[in-house]
Amino acid sequence: MDYSISEVARYFGITVSALRYYDQVGLLHPAGRRGTVRIYGRDELRRLALIQLLHHDGMMSLADTTATLADKPPSGGSRHVVAESIRVMHHQIEQLRAAQHILEHLLTCPRDDPIRDCPVLRTQLEDTVDTALHANQTAELDTRMTNKDDSGRPET
């Protein structure tokens, strides 16, 4: 029922120092201490599994992960963090698919230098470029109007 820091580290493929760091920043405290030694219980293992999923696999920042796990009732300010994360992840999945698609094409395309020669790839990228140019012709107006205050990228 009790696990030492090195056991937890081994089981979850994480380092001991990372676990101490998580303790330090308040992301994952051990169940308690025997003397000065950290003791983890089942609850902490479950919490760690969730942390791994959100942070490592879901690419949420440690801060957001902390916020998400901190909300007793998810109605607090972290509810927004959670909803936003879902949205970001959704977008991320789509982008990953697109990137994957391109990479697969790179592997199978018979051209010597697909990036320069392949018409399929070229057309696709040309589209993206056009979209970028367009998107920004409008943004450019906004920016020019109000003087300098630019931020955020135009979500391709």
Added chain:
Amino acid sequence: MDYSISEVARYFGITVSALRYYDQVGLLHPAGRRGTVRIYGRDELRRLALIQLLHHDGMMSLADTTATLADKPPSGGSRHVVAESIRVMHHQIEQLRAAQHILEHLLTCPRDDPIRDCPVLRTQLEDTVDTALHANQTAELDTRMTNKDDSGRPET
């Protein structure tokens, strides 16, 4: 047909300093220079679109992105990088889906503190924990090979 560094930056939602950095590390060189000033052409815009997709959206490191774009015939050493990236992205998509699913549950679960109280979530995490413990009993054996005489530490 020619674009200044600030135009490219604006169009692609990237900073001027990032573009100079890309030039510096050999990821994206300008088509040429007018005096000391960087000039980008259509080819560079297409390349940048690809960079954004792989690096930013596909989460590949700049080094891997550079390697991927560097392979004239994708049969070189970077072929492995590409194949590996596809595999990683595939895994990433699945993990993102799982994370997304959990977050959605957090938003809809009627429990006050789903992380502790919700049986669905709890069971799911318990499974992950068990898998982790299990996976490591085998890994542990590998590591232990040199050190016989057991040590069943999984406790209880």
Added chain:
DNA sequence: CGTTGCGCTCAAGTTCACTTGAGCGAGCAC
């Protein structure tokens, strides 16, 4: 009873991907 192993703390260091700052030049605008 010394040394090996695991654990601890606290401070400083590391990597990645940029950003910022200092200091300078070219072009045009008034």
Added chain:
DNA sequence: GTGCTCGCTCAAGTGAACTTGAGCGCAACG
């Protein structure tokens, strides 16, 4: 002809997420 904007270089700084190192305690092993 002075100032503004855009661009340049090179060196140093930044933030996130850890890692590493120094120095220490404690328990067991031979």
